[in-house]
Amino acid sequence: MAAPETSDPLVPHPLAMPHTPSPVQQSLAFALVVSSTVVGIAGIDLVLPAVPSLPEALGGSIEEAQLVLAGYSFGTAAGLLVFGELGSRFNRRLLLGLSLLLFALTSFAASWAGGMTELIVIRVVQGAFGAAAAVFAPGLIRALYGDDRAVGAMGRLGSIESLTPALAPLVGVYLLDLGGWRLSFDIIGALALLLALIMAVFGSRLPKSPRQEKGSGGYLALLRDLVFLRYALSQAFSLGSLLIFVFGMPAVLTGSLQLGLSGFVTLQIVGVSAFIVGASSSASAVRRFGAESVILGGTLALTAAFVAMLLYAFAGGSALAVIIALFVVVNFGFGLRGPAGFHRAVVASGADDARGSALVVLGILGTAAGGTALAAPFIALGLAPLVGVAALVALMASASLLLLPALREDLS
Template sequence: MTGRPNRHIGTFLLIVLGTVLALAGTDLVLPAVPGLPAILGGDLPRAQMVLASFTAGSAVGLLLFGALGARFDQRRLLALSLLAYGLISAACSMSNSINILILLRFVQGAAGSAAAVFAPGLLRKLYGDGGAVGAMGLLGSIESLTPALAPLFGLWLLRLFDWRASFDLLAILSTALAAIVTARHRHLPPMRGLATGGGYWRLIADPCFMRYAISHACTLGALLIFVFGAPTVFTVTMGGTLSDFIIMQMTGIAFFIVIANCSGALGRRFGDETMISIGTAIAAAGGVAMLAYAMAGGRSIHVVSALFPLLNTGLALRGPAGFHRAIVAARGDDARGAALVIVAILLTTSLGTAAVAPFIGLGLPALATGTALVAVAGLVSLALPKLERAAG
């Protein structure tokens, strides 16, 4: 099953919807979180655990499905994952205490992780190595809209109904998608990874795989570290508003969407390795430029917003090709490879955000330092050995 990214559109949409629903597990619920203590008890720190437990569960689920995908039919695992995600979402809606909700959110995050793990390998199988980069670029473009649009839709649901509405919607959509995946089982390419000896440790010990995993995790992690800290920096230390942050974020997303959908064609013309190197270098340059501006005493939100798209541009240029090369470097163990890359992104983002947090009151210099260090680390990791030309 090979072809261009505009073929097999129905199957492609199934894969996209599975990954988007998992992402929406955080963003759709986000607007309801501040009001949960008044309804379910607890306090605001406990309410934040509703978000943190979902992320922790997702990390566990990624590794679990990565291992299962190496042994069992990934199409069936995807359907089971979506069904479990829907049922647990319904259980979240029926929670009567915040502690129960926190526990269920951990399980919900783990249950919904299959789509993110299996999507890269499924797209590679569906379109072949030639079309997979373009398909991943389109997938990334659609996924990038979720953090921007899902909170707005979640706020609308909250105002129209109550906090349960977001969970109810996830339950309905996930259960329906599980039924569709089951019915269209034969339309998805048969997938089962290689249950090779060594498992995850084999990949971690492989410098070629780690080249792509680390560089991708650092490039995306640097972007997310900045995004997570920017609302506080803008509103507390730079005299801006959340509207300024939203404008910056939407501008960056627009850059990402346009460039990511060109990355496949650019890769075919100039080579995937060239796009990975250029994209990683642009992202690192964006982080360093942000740091230089901050250290020079810069406080203009407009300048920061003008520099921010460099991070998005770098990720868009290297992201689809970089993720694809990581899957190829896994040498048949696609599910474990994808799982490790995504876990690396989560760890890089969470550790970087935690490292910056104690200094966030210092404003842009602290945030830019964390962003630049992580982005430059991604560039340095390209010194590790690359795939041989014959490997894809």
């Protein structure tokens, strides 16, 4: 099976709409895509505050309750691959609407779960259905806006998505106090059901699925394509390094650094703000400097910040102000390169953008999970081991850009 000729000069996207939609149509379609991805993300973050109360409500241990989160993540990973394959064969507008309906039904089923094991199994299935939007969103946005405006649209998508992990747990705490742990699942189900109904009415505003050429495409072909791997790996390693750091910092701040969770809240607020500024600047930076320069510059900036933080940790530094200052550079760097990097990965996958997007998101999840597991045994030793793992992964992102071939034509 031959790899797609992604290094050739670019041609119009195979999903491209035959006519230019009006700004109102674009905004409605964009809102629908964004809302679908946010609901999938909320499947973890909105439920997160309820996890400690699950053993008392359903029986079992707190370790089993953590599987309610892990099961969703496992289901998401499987769903990425499944929907990546289905999206390359069937109408993705229909698949997105159907996935939202099934996501809603599994959310309601989770609300009615009578035991921990039952809830965990339902969460695996729910996570799989929640993966569809993440697979289809990048290709749909590229087709909706065209290559010249897709980076800006992806920057807006990333900015909105970045707010979900910050705000959804706060809403989850309120819902837990208001109606117990089941209410979060009911709210998620109701939102997904509403989106499924909107898809049934307005789904035609989204671009159609591309035609797949016989004998082309497939995950193996993409994994053999060095141009695609350049963008997929750099995207996965860049965001993965950031997530590894974020996942480990609560334990570091409350443990060896003795700074408390309030420090983590400050770190997150400042970090998300810096990311939004970077993502909002990405499109204009691409127009001025070119996509490749922006992707490389943002990646080198976040890598340098992590290396500087590692040197600071080795020197015995622990001041939260210094950590936050360097974390601002990490987030701004990824915000700057993230939208352009994901867009180039979609471009490099050609008509296989559903599979391509699935592999990129799966790479992000796998990198974050693997790096977190690698740092976990040493997390009690302080800041250096956690930042060391994050810096190593960031260096891998930079190496992917420096060693692997780029697309021949720059979409500036």
